[in-house]
Amino acid sequence: MKKQSPIIGLVFWILVSFLTLFPIYWLFVISVKPAVQLFSTPDVILSDPYWGNYAKVWGDRLLRSYMVNSLIISSGNAILCTVLGFFACYALSRFNMSGKESIFFWTITNRMAPPAVFLLPLFLLMTQVYAVGEWRLLDTRIGMILVYCTFNLPFAIWTLRPTVDGIPKELDEAAFVDGASPWKVITEVVFPLCRPGLAVTLILTWVFAWNEYLLAATLTNFNARTLTTGLSEYVTTTGTEWGIMATISVFTLIPALIVFGMVQRHIVAGLTFGAVKG
């Protein structure tokens, strides 16, 4: 590899980072501007921030409950998808089931469906079929966790497959020879070795679930509404409350940042997507 001056790299990255960060910075600027200033000439530099929006959002009991719902739904969904995806990948990788490659491809087709039209059947199923007596799956957190599986589970399987494939089969076989149960092999031998891939899958499915809007907007009413649906409440015929929206957005970024930060070091190691192993 050619040797380059580190300064050039640094300058390059500062420029790229500026471009990357600008829209996020602008989101923050909007959140600390009073509504009257939004439609006046924009200044790049922030002066005299106004924190009223933050007080309003923080003081809103509904938004706090949306935040809790979002956390539960996306965490529950990410864990479920990662674990089930791991099991599925183990099955696809280690067994000679007939048609398994077709099953593998079929799982991913679930992510391709245009979401708008699936809302009606999902609504009908969740109100009339997946219901017991007075209870129905619509507007429940568990319902949303399951619905999000339609796009996250395929993604999990897709990302984890190369990782699981990459763990040498000899390792499981050696463990079996030692008399370990299949459950033990899966959880204690293979699972730990897949940790980087699992971490990445977890974070990305988490982010997808955390950011989902359309399904949540239609399939929740009172009990399981998420933060992204809270955002749309501020787009009304009497004026869009950009400041409040931006503030909520900033709030949605914080947990995502924390989760992302926690697994940052695994990310590159885990996203192998079947890259050639040396």
Next chain:
Amino acid sequence: MSFALKFGASALAMSVAATAAFADDAFWKQAAEPYQGVTLRGVTESSPPSLYIREVLAPQFEELTGIRVDVETTSWDQMFDKAIKDMEAGTGIYDMVYIEQDIIYSYLARDFLTDLTQLMEDNPDLVAPTYSEDNFTTFADYFKNEEGHLFGVPMEAFIKVYLYRKDLFEDPDIQAAFKEKTGRDLVPAATHEEYSEIAQFFTDWGKENDMELWGTTAQAHTGHVASWYEYVESVAPTFGVYNWGINADNNYAASVENGGTMNSEEAKEALTWWLSMRDIAPPESVQSTWTEVGTTFGAGRAAQGLVYGENAGWIAADETKSLVVGKVGVALPPLADGVMDEVESGEGYIGYYDGGAFGLPSTSKQKEAAALFLQYIGQNEVQPEWAVAAPRVTNTATYDDPKVQDMNEELGGYYDMLKDKGYLFAGAPAYPFHAQVRETVAPTFYSILTGDLSVSDGLDQMAAEAEAVLTDLGYRN
């Protein structure tokens, strides 16, 4: 002044405490006796009047009756979709749905709603002494069927008015400059020609004086139905093209050759005029829905414009959002010759009278309890506070309340206009296929806005498309 949006938890607690105890507490307590432990659920747009229901009226009602009311507030698109899915599937999730004036006909055609008049007649014990259908303004008529039975309790009503900047119109320098240029006095326009002249004058004035000022607003988004609405509801009628140019008495014809007016000469003139206004409006107008038009005006970027009444309130009086507080006047929209005669004879109207009501879905499982809440929000007694928090009037008596009269001053006489001139405006025509026709012709309309189609060809095409979809839907044969 305080708008409903600002009602946080603390303000809410105060307003609940401050509410004067009504004389009829006893009635509510007794009537609600059988429904203890019931939770009512409603869905509505998250507009200030709805938020007032959620944050103030619902808790008050719960305090009084023990019936809990959960109000789901969501965006405009989502609200309709959710209410329709619920009523269509018969799930019974909602006990109250927001009915915008233009969708009532669709809901009535499908028997989605409970006949409130009938419900009250059948259950005299449920009728509150403070509730009467006679209390409502004529806006309630839009929510009645042919027999005059009411299907929704009005909760907001507005007219789309002509707003102008009083401070600019009264500025002596500007007046002099205008006089010199046009030979006329600078007063709010009565005709389209006058309006154009004023708009052009202010756009030029802004340019000459290096100000961020233009002569008119335009709700001219090139990808959102708001632009189509401004044209059919607020511009076309002032040129004498009513009911979207669709002739309900003549097999729902839209094209001139079949007896409609969607592509009539007047329609083409109206659209051409409006496009010429759009061209001298602030540049953001091509991305403006009703929301941004309000913001543009509130930011002081336009000297005049047609603005929804929902927004007139905060533009004229809310200092946290508007830079033109106290500088706003209201007037009737400019008209073409002869339109006023048609209006007076009952044939036409000069603009949009919009708003909404709370209805009770037929699929609700708690109709009686919901009827109590609907009456509660329809009482004269709760109206003035509500009108102050979220400018809207649905009951005749509200106009006379001192608080509302004070506010009328602040809003440049908006309430007076609603009261005295409201009859000149009209809601959307009584079609059960609003969204369907709108969505069909809208893409063609956007093509006219972008210049890909000429006004004449575009309107011809829209008329043909409207007829085609009406045939498809089975309304036209």
Next chain:
Amino acid sequence: MQSNRLGWILLAPTLVILFFFGVLPFIYVVYVSFHQWNPFAANPEMIFNGADNFRRIVFDAEFLNSVGVTVAFVFFAVLSELIVGYFLAQAFMKDFPGKAFFRTIHTLPLIMAPIIVGSVWKLMTTPSIGIIPHYLDEWFGITMNIGTSAPAAFATIVIMDVWHWTPLVTLTLIAALVSLPADPFEQAQIDGANSRQIFWHITLPMIMPAVVATVFIRLMDALRTVDEVWMLTGGGPGSATRFVGVHIFKEVFPKTNYGYGSTISVIVLYLTIVACWLLYVTMLAPRNTKED
């Protein structure tokens, strides 16, 4: 080795969940797609109309236009993401101070919700008052108006998508580059190959699986894009950014055209699957089956 029964048991939860939340709704959509059904038609019932909807779709200019703009969008967006992502990934292969920090910054757009991305970009690009058009005009005298100019709106959406999703591509390509063996590169340099030859003949073939897998995921997601566009342009100006997802949304939501909307969705899903299947069997499947 082990009996296949265990394999099926491990796969079962996935299959069950996808059956109840993916397959059943899909069957319903297919069923509806053979009907004329609009709850606000004169006859609000579902009426079986055979293949009429499918026949109609062939001549539906609006739908075909939406397919066209979607394909163009996916092409430009995914291609740009690949190119930019590759160069950034290569840049990350070198050592420089604060590398981990910059990598973290570079991943930030990923965590933003599409609906938020759309909102921010809308505010940044509002004609005349958004910061981008404002300074383009002030500094360069360029007028940018996404409300009137179709190319401007289209380009804005592509750039927005590139901004939002390039980090995912960069990350996967870093992962691929990191795991490349060193030998072939050393050999090539000894043989005097230039950097372009090395890229085309060594690097690209070796990272191809990762590239294809990334393209695959981005392709699928880009084809379904709705939220950002909905917030930013609503599909305008005219129909310039009325992507398939937006078109379906407008057909099914406001227009309540459940029957025909379902037909469009079935066709779009079918086309997507076919496109992805071709990509899969030609580029990816051989590798997966080889390993058995």
